Amino acid sequence: EPEVTQTPSHQVTQMGQEVILRCVPISNHLYFYWYRQILGQKVEFLVSFYNNEISEKSEIFDDQFSVERPDGSNFTLKIRSTKLEDSAMYFCASSREGYTTSGPPEQYFGPGTRLTVT
Amino acid sequence: SQQGEEDPQALSIQEGENATMNCSYKTSINNLQWYRQNSGRGLVHLILIRSNEREKHSGRLRVTLDTSKKSSSLLITASRAADTASYFCATGLYSSASKIIFGSGTRLSIRP
Numbered sequence: 001e002p003e004v005t006q007t008p009s010h011q012v013t014q015m016g017q018e019v020i021l022r023c024v025p026i027s028n029h030l031y032f033y034w035y036r037q038i039l040g041q042k043v044e045f046l047v048s049f050y051n052n053e054i055s056e057k058s059e060i061f062d063d064q065f066s067v068e069r070p071d072g073s074n075f076t077l078k079i080r081s082t083k084l085e086d087s088a089m090y091f092c093a094s095s096r097e098g099y100t101t102s103g104p105p106e107q108y109f110g111p112g113t114r115l116t117v118t
Numbered sequence: 119s120q121q122g123e124e125d126p127q128a129l130s131i132q133e134g135e136n137a138t139m140n141c142s143y144k145t146s147i148n149n150l151q152w153y154r155q156n157s158g159r160g161l162v163h164l165i166l167i168r169s170n171e172r173e174k175h176s177g178r179l180r181v182t183l184d185t186s187k188k189s190s191s192l193l194i195t196a197s198r199a200a201d202t203a204s205y206f207c208a209t210g211l212y213s214s215a216s217k218i219i220f221g222s223g224t225r226l227s228i229r230p
Contacts, residue, residue: 004203033216042122042223043161043206048216056216091160102168102190103148103210109160 002026004110006092012116013082014040021077021113023092032075033093034067036060043091049075072112082117089114121145122209122221130227137194139224141207142187149210150183151218152192153202161206164192194226201226 005024006007013019030116034046048055050068066078075094089112097105119208127141134207141150149168153161162181165185167190174181204225208218 031216035220043208043220045217045219054216058217093161099215101214103212104151104214105218106151106163106166107151107218108163111160 004092004094004108006090006110006113008098010114010116012118013116015084016081019079019082019115021079021090021092023075023110024073024078025075025092025094026096026108027073029094029096029108031055031095031098031105032067032069033095035091035093035097035109036088037084037091037112038085038088046077048099055099061089079115082115084117087115087117120159121211121219124205124207124221124224127222128225128227130229131196131197132229133199135197137197137201137228139192139205139226141190141192141221142223143207143209144188144191145209145211145213146185146188147209148212149224150181151208151210152179152190153206153208153220154224155204155206160194164182164205185228197226197228199228199230211218 007022032049037043046061047057064080091112092110093107095107097104130194151166152164155161165176178195204223206223208220
């Protein structure tokens, strides 16, 4: 069964450094998402992406964050200058269906990248 | 209540028993989804119920939605050890096309 993959599984970086988290969505999916989960807290939406454009982003997704689909298979999340509070598990997700008036579609999540900022 | 609050926070039952988890939300939704998360792993989509639906089944899962009470329940029948996980409801809002808002989850433990 096809699945979303993410690399690396764990990334340790120093405060102020740039990190790029990588995701390979399911191959026939066209809608992509990033979420994060700070330890012990809820899963939070960061951004949705379709047709090489951001569809929607949350208040968390400030100028320090960017997303890109550099080729036909990868979807990346870049954090330009990491802060201690960026430490979290970052989940990539994709969906085959798009956003409709019936609401957001079911999404398929990757296993996550644990980012630790020291 | 906040958007997407599960109840109870933790539930421990004997294998073979049924498990019921509830979700309450504040703002009107267009759909509600349930996800499972095994410890340290990603989220797995279980079921999606639209705001005009009242009940949905998938295998041993039964989800109900009561929009008048702004609540949903997830019933797992004949629980198995492999059902041990955290279960989250996630709501889709009319104000947002793509974003889903997750609740804080119910930690379900199945005792052998």
